[in-house]
Amino acid sequence: MSPEAAILAAILLPAAGTLGILLAGRFSANLREAVTLTTSVLLAANVLSLLPDVLAGARPAVHIATLVPGIDIAFEVEPLGMLFAIIASGLWIVNSLYSIGYMRGNNEKHQTRFYAFFALAIVAAIGVAFAANLFTLYLFYEALTLSTYPLVTHKGDENSVRSARVYLGLLLLTSIGLFLPAVIWTYGVAGTGDFTDGGILAGHIAGPAVGLLLGLYAFGIGKAAIMPVHRWLPAAMVAPTPVSALLHAVAVVKAGVFSILKVIFYVFGVDFLAATPSADWLLYAAAFTILAASLVALRQQNLKRLLAYSTCSQLSYVVLAAALFKPLAEVGAVLHIAAHAFAKITLFFAAGAIYTASKKTEVHQLRGIGRRMPWTMAAFTIGALSMIGVPPTGGFISKWYLLAGAYEADNYVAMATVVLSTALNAGYFLPIIVLAWFAREEAAPGSVGAAAASGVKKDHGEAPFPAVLALTITAALTIAFFFFHQPALQLASEISMGLP
C-alpha cells in the first residue's frame, strides 16, 4: 500500500469500524468486540507501515478538499504526528482489550454506543495526528471533543451529565473562544496555515502580539490542561475508566499537548519564539501548572481524581520542555508524550481494575490490596515510578532530556520545577504504593456495614482477565520504553534536527 493510501486508510479504518460496531452491536456483543479489536489491530499495523518511510525522511501527504482557496483539508505525516499516531493506535488495541473486561465486569449499559464513539474518537485523534495545516487540525480537534462527549457522560446520571457539561463547555469555550480566533488570525497574517518546518509566522508578526497569539493557542488548546483551563479534566473523571484512560493517555490530552507542540514547531518556529521575549511567559505558566497541580494531587483522596491532577501536572512537563525552545528539551517534550502515555494508561487501568474487582475508589481503601491483586498493583507501581521518573521506566528517559535541555538553556526555573515536582510526585505516589503492599487490610468492626452500604467488596481477587492482560502489557511497555526508545528518539530528533 502506498503511503498516501495508508494515510487515508488510517482515517477510514476506524470510521468503518464505527459503522461495523454499530451494525455488529445489533447481533452480538462478541461480534462487536471482535470488530473493535480487528479494526484496532489493522489500524496499528497500517500506521506502523508508514513508519519506515517517515524514518527515512519522507513526508507523505494527501490533499482532500479545498474549502476556500488557501484553506484546505489535507494530511501530511511528519515525525511528531507519526509518533502520536503510533501511540494512539497502539494503545487503542490495549485499551479495547481492557474495555472488554471492564465493561463486561461492571455490566455497563449502552456498550455499543460506547465502542462506536470510542472508534470515532480514534478517527479524530488520527486526524489530529496527520493534519497538514491548522484548519485540518482544528477540524479534528473539535471532532475529538464532540466524539468523546458521549463517552464522558456515559453513565447518564445527573452527576455525569453535569460533569460532562463542564467537559464540553470548557473545551468548546476555549476552542471556539481562543483557539479559533488564533487560527483565523494566523491565516490572516501569514496567508496560510500549513505546518512548515521553521514556522510560518516569522516576519509576519512581532512584539507583544506574538505572546498574545501564543497565549490564544496555549489556553485555546484546552485539552493541554494548562491552568486555569484544566478544570474539565477532573470533571471528566465520572466517565468509565477505559474512557479516562483514553482521555488521559491515548487521545484527548495528548492531542492537546501534541497540538501545542505542532504550533510551536511548525507555526511559530522554535527559533522565532526563542528570539521573542514576549513568548517567555509560557514557561512560567507551565511551571506553575506543574507545581500547583501536584500540590492539589497531594490532597486528593479519590484515586482517579488524584491521577487526573497528576496528568494535569505531567502535561505541563511537555509544555515546559517545549517552552525552553532548545533542541534537547524538544526531544524531551516529544519523548514525554510517549512515556507518560504508557505510564498513565497503566495507572488508570489499575485504578479501573481495582474498581471492577472491589468497587474501591478511595486511596485509604487500598490498604493491603497488593496481596489480593498482585498483578494490578505491580503494574500500578511501575506506572507510578515512571511518573516520578525512576529508572528503569520510560519517565526517566524523558525527564533526562528535559533536564538536559533546561541545563543547556541555563534555565534554573525549569530545573528547579522539575526537581521540586519530582519530590511532589513521589510524595503522592509512594504512600499509595506503601499502603497497598505493606499495610494490613482494614478489618475494623463497624466499618463493615458502611463498606457494604457503599458496595465495597471485601473478598475479591484480580479483575477479569482481559483487563489484567491489558495493564500488564502497558506496564511492560513502560519499562520497555526505557530500553527501546530508539525509534521514538529518532523521530524526536528528526524534528529537532529539522529545526535550522
Add this chain to the structure above:
Amino acid sequence: MTVFTVFFIIFLLTLMVITALAIVQTKNLFAAAMLSGIFSLMSAMIFFLLDAADVALTEAAVGAGISTVLFLGALALTAENERAGTAGRAAALAVVTVITAVLVYATFDMPRLGDPNAPAQLHVAPWYLEKTPEYIDVPNVVTAVLASFRGYDTLGETFVVFTAGIGVLFLLGKAPVGQPKVSPAMTFAGKTGLRHYQIPRVVGRLLIPFILLFALYVQFHGDYSPGGGFQAGVIVAASVVLYALLEGEEQARQALPAWLLRLMAATGPLIYGFTGVACMLLGGNFLDYSVLAHDPVHGQHYGILVIEAGVGVTVTGVLISIFHSFAARGAK
C-alpha cells in the same frame, strides 16, 4: 387649480384630521367604522380634486363601501364596543412625535403641490403621456400605465386580492367548533333579509339590474374614462351584497353558489396570467400584448381588454366570497 379649490382642499383635509381623531377617540366601534367610511369619502373627494379620478372612484367604492361592509360584518361577529383602553401610551406618543417631526422636517425640501418642475413631472411620467397615444392608443393614460406599462404590478395586485380571498375562505370556511357566541339576529343580513319590507325590496330589485349595467360600463369603458376591472368587480359585489340584504343570505348564495365564486376567484388570475404566457408563446416578453395581433396597438387593446376582464372576475369572485364567509359565520 383655483384658489377656491385650494381652500376647499384645505378645508377637507382639516375635516379629515378631525374625523381621524374622532375615529381614534370613540369607544363605539360601529361609529368608528362609519366614521372611517366618511373619512374615505372625503379622501375620495380630495383625490378627485387632485386629478386622480380613477383613484377617487376606487377609494369611494372600497373605502366607503367594501371596508365598511367588512367592518360591520366583523363587528357583528365580535363586539360593538371597545372594552380596554390603551397601553404604552407614552411610548406610542413619543414614537409618533419623532416620526411626525421627521416627516414635517422632510416636507420643507419637497416640491410644492402642483409644481410643474417637480422631478416626478419631468422623468418617466412625460414619457407615458407622450407615448400612450402611439403605443397603446387609449384615452385614459392611467389605464394604459396600469394595464400595460406596469401591467406586471397589476398582475401582482390581482394575486393580492386572490390571496386575501383564499385567506378568508381558509380562516372562516370551516365551521367553528361549538356554537358561536353571536346570535344570528345580529348578523347584518340575516336569513331572510328584508323580505318582509315590500318597499325597499321592490326599489332594491329595480336598482340591481341598473347597478350591474353600470358595472359593465365601468368594466369596459375603463379605457376611456375612470374605471376598469377592479372598480367594476367592486360594484358587482356591492349589488350582490344589496341582493343579500333584500332577499336574505340563502337566496344570494343560491344565485351565486360558493363553488362558482371560488371558480371565478381562481379563474380571474389565470386569465390574466395566461394572457402573459400567451404573449411569451407568441414570441414576445411576458405580458407584451403587442404580439397578440398583427398590429401592435390592436394587440395592446386586446390584451388590456382580456386582463381587465380577468381582474373583474377575480374581484367579483373574491369579494362576494369574503362577504359570504363573514355572513355565514354568524348565521350558523
Add this chain to the structure above:
Amino acid sequence: MEILELYNYWVFAILLMIGFYAVTAKLNLVKKLIGLSLFQSAVFLLYISMGPVEGGTAPIFHADVTGRVFSNPLPSVLILTAIVVGISTLALGLAIIVRIKEAYDSVEENEIRELDRQ
C-alpha cells in the same frame, strides 16, 4: 400661500401618525385594524399629492388634446394597487379577528395575553 402648498404633506404626516398611534396604543384588535387602514390611507394622500400639475387635468385624452397639460398618471396607478393591497389586508385581518373571538371570546389584546398566560 406657499406654506399652504405643503399642507397636504403635513396632513399626511398627521393622519399617518394618528393611525400609527391607534395601531400601537389601542388594545382592541378591531380598533387596531381601523388604525391600520387610516395609516395606509394617509400614504395614499402622500402619493396623490405628487400627481397634479398646475393648470393640468386628469390624464384622460379627449378630442382636443393639443396644448393641454395633464397631471401625472403614475401616482394614481400606484395608489390603485395600494388601495387593493389595503382592502386585502383588512379583509384578512378581520377574518383573523373573528377567529380570535371564537377561540378566546375576546378581541382585547390584554385579555388575550392574560388567557394565554394561564
Add this chain to the structure above:
Amino acid sequence: MSVEAYHLAVLQVVVPLLSAPFVVLLRPRGLAWAAASAASAMAFAIAVSLTAGVLSGDEYRYAVGGWAAPYGIEIRVDALTSLLLLVVTGASLVALLAGRRSLDVDIDDARQPLFYGAWMLALAGLAGIVVSADAFNIFVFMEVSSLASYILIAAGPNRRALPATFKYLVMGTIGATFYLIGVGLIYMMTGTLNLADMAQRVHEVADQRPVLAAAGFIIVGLALKAAVFPLHAWLPNAYTYAPHAVTVFLAACATKVQIYVLLRFDFLVFQGNLPGHEFQFSHFLMPLALLAILLASGVAMMERNLKRLLAYSSVAQIGYIMLGVSLLSATGLSAGIIHIFNHALAKGALFLAVACLGMHIQGLRLGDLAGAAKRMPWTMAAFVIAGLSLIGIPGTAGFVSKWLLISAALAEGSLGIAVVAVVLIGSLMAVVYVWRVVEAAYFQSPQAGSPEGRHEAPPMLLVVTWAAVLGNVYFGLAPGLPIKLSQAAAASLLQHLP
C-alpha cells in the same frame, strides 16, 4: 442565451404564481399537495439553471411587457439574486416534501387546497421580490408573500397561532407601509421607480431632506419585516405557533428576502450617494447587530419552548448577517451574504427535525423532550448535527460563515477584536442553548406514562431532514458554490461605491 433561458427569469415567478389558482381548484385529497410540490420542484429547477447561468457569466435582464426600464418593470438576476432564489425555492421544496404528513394532521382535507394555494403564493411572492428591479413592484410582491404567509401561520393547530398572526400582520403592514412611504419620497425627488435609474438620479438630490427621510423609512420598514433586532417582536410567536412545515419554509427564507431588499437599497441606491451614509452602518446597524447576537442568544438560553428557542436563535443569527454587512468590506459583506445561505441550511434542518419530533411528541417544551433520543434516534441525531452547524463547529456550513465573518472582522483592527469577541460569545451561547435540547433528549429519562419503544417520524420526513443535514455537512466541507456566489454578490454590491 437561448430564448427559453431568457424567459427563465420571469418564469421563476410566473410558475409558482399561476400554479396557485390551479392548486386551489384541486379537490381530491393529496392532489393539491402533489401539484404544489411539482410546481415548487419546477421553481427550484429554474433557480438552479439561473444559478448555473449566472455562474457561467450570464446576467439576466428582462423587460416585462416589453417595456424597457425605467418605463416598464425590469426583472434582473445576478449572483446575489440567484443565491436567494436557491434558498427560497429550495426551502419551499424541502418543506413541502417533508411536511405532507405533518400538515395532514394540522389541516383538514377540505381546506388543504386553499392552504397549498397560499403556500404557492408565498413562494411566488418571495421569488417576485427577489428578482424584481423595481421599487414599487417589490412592494406588490412583498404583499403577496406577506398575506400568503399570514394564512400559512394562522393554520397552526394551537389557538395562539391566531394572535401571533395578527401581530405579524400588523407589524408586517406597518413595515411595508414604511417602505412604501420611503419609495414615495424617493419617487417624489427622482421621478423614477427603477432601482438602477434611482441610484443614478438620487445622486443629484442626495442632500435633500425627503431623500434622507426616505432612507430612514425604507431601512426601518425593511428592518421591521426582516425582524432585525429590536424590531423582531413579531417573529418568535409567529414561528412558534405556525405548522412545523411552514416554520421550516419561512424560517429559512422569509426574513432573508427582506434583508436582501435592504442590501439592494442600501448599497445600490443610498451608499455612495447619501452623504455620511456609512455612519448608518457603523453607528447604527453594527451596535444593533451585536446587541441582537447577545440578547437574543441570551433569551434563547432561557427559553423552554423548543420552537421559540430556535426562533430567538434566528433573531440572533440575523444579527450575524447584519454584522457582516455592517463591516462594509468585501469580505464582511460576503460573510453576511453566505450566512444567509448557511443559516437557511442549518435552521431549515433544525426545524425539519422539530417537525419530526412534532409527529410523536406533544408540546415541544424541553421537558416534553425527555427521552426523545431513545424514541427517535435518527431525528435527534439529525438535530445534533444541524445544531453543530448552527453553533459553527468545523465541518459544517455554519463554520464557514463564522470563519469568514471573523476573518473579515480581524481585518478591521481594534474594533474588529470587539466584534470577534461578540461573535465568539454568541457561538458559545449557541452551544448552551443547543446543548440544553441535546441533554433533555438524551439524558433525561422519559416522563411516566409516555410510550415505550421506537416511534420514528414518517420515512419521507426523515429522509428530507437527513438530506438537509447532509447539506450542512456538504456545504461545510465544499462551500465553493455559496462562497463564489456571495463573493460575486459582494463585489457587485460594492462596485457602485467610490
